[in-house]
Amino acid sequence: xxxSLYDASVPLFASMLRxxxxxxxKAAAEKDEAVLAEARLYEDMAPLTRQYQMAxxxxxxxxxxxxxxxxxxxxxxxxxxxELRERCDKTIAYLEQADxxxxxxxxxxxxxxxxPNGMGxxxxxxxxxxxxxxxxxxxxxxTAYAILRNQGVSLGKPDFLQHLGMPEQIPEA
Numbered sequence: 001x002x003x004s005l006y007d008a009s010v011p012l013f014a015s016m017l018r019x020x021x022x023x024x025x026k027a028a029a030e031k032d033e034a035v036l037a038e039a040r041l042y043e044d045m046a047p048l049t050r051q052y053q054m055a056x057x058x059x060x061x062x063x064x065x066x067x068x069x070x071x072x073x074x075x076x077x078x079x080x081x082x083e084l085r086e087r088c089d090k091t092i093a094y095l096e097q098a099d100x101x102x103x104x105x106x107x108x109x110x111x112x113x114x115x116p117n118g119m120g121x122x123x124x125x126x127x128x129x130x131x132x133x134x135x136x137x138x139x140x141x142x143t144a145y146a147i148l149r150n151q152g153v154s155l156g157k158p159d160f161l162q163h164l165g166m167p168e169q170i171p172e173a
Contacts, residue, residue, distance in 0.1 A: 004100075004103075004104045005066065005103050005104050005106060005107055005125065005126060005129055006098070006100045006103040006104050008129060008130070008134070009062060009063060009066070009103065009129055009133070009134070010063065010095050010096070010098055010100075010103065012134070012137075013059035013062070013063070013091075013095050013137060014059075014092050014095045014096060015163035016055075016137070016138075016141050016163070017055065017056070017059065017088045017091055017092050017095075018088070018092065018163060019141075019159065019160065019161075019162050019163055020052065020055065020088060020141060020144060020145075021084075021085050021088040021089070022159070022162060023144070023145065023148055023153070023155055023159060024081045024084055024085055026153060026154070026155060026159065027081070027148050027151075027153045027155075028081050030152070030153055030154060031151060031152065031153055033080060033081045034080070035151070036048055036081075036147075036148065036151055036153070037049050037079060037080060037081070037084075039147050039148075039150070039151050040147065041143065041146055041147055041150060045143070046143075047147075048144055048147045048148070049078050049079060049084065050076070051140045051141075051143045051144035051147065052078065052084045052087065052088070052140075052144055053074075053076045053078060053087070054136075054140040055137055055140040055141050055144065056074060056087050056088065056090075056091040057071075057074070057076075058133055058136045058137040058140060059091055059095060059133075059137055060072060060074070060091050060094050060095065061133075062128070062129060062133035062134075062137070063094070063095055063098050063103065065111045065125075065128065065133075066102075066103050066106040066109065066111070066125050066128070066129065067098065067099065067102050067103060067106065068106070068109060071094075072090070072094050074087060074090065074091070106125040106126075107124065107125050107126040108124050108125060108126075109124070109125040110122065110123070110124065110125075111123045111124070111125055111128040113128075113132070145159075145160055
């Protein structure tokens with residue numbers, strides 16, 4: 001069995017965004033949301049709110065680029081956990097409506113990223129997903145997790161991987 005572009009993107013993006021949404025619930029129960037929203041790992045790094053926005057942008061933009069469509073616009077105006085939860089929900093809803101066959105057929109589609117300074121990258125769809133979109137998404141998700149941990153929120157690896165559910169007992173072979 002081969003791993004399809006759809007299977008390597010939509011389920012991963014959606015499950016991690018659900019995990020990230022749950023981290024907000026745990027964080028809100030333990031710490032001051034306003035302090036956490038602006039928390040950073042280091043002074044020159046983006047705050048928690050921006051990490052969520054960038055994870056969302058990377059996921060929705062990746063799917064849109066693979067589909068050859070314009071992604072939904074989500075202004076980066078979130079300042080609190082309720083708004084970040086809503087953004088996660090909107091992003092997940094967009095991801096889950098994506099056409100599996102169209103994404104799977106996008107491996108050779110040209111994806112061009114243009115940065116404001118005129119620089120950028122050209123990829124084939126499969127390379128764009130595996131070499132840029134997935135690492136970028138996971139960078140922002142991991143950074144959001146690290147910010148919350150650094151601020152004393154009692155997250156652990158099971159929270160990062162909560163989409164797997166509880167492990168099961170597996171008998172010796």
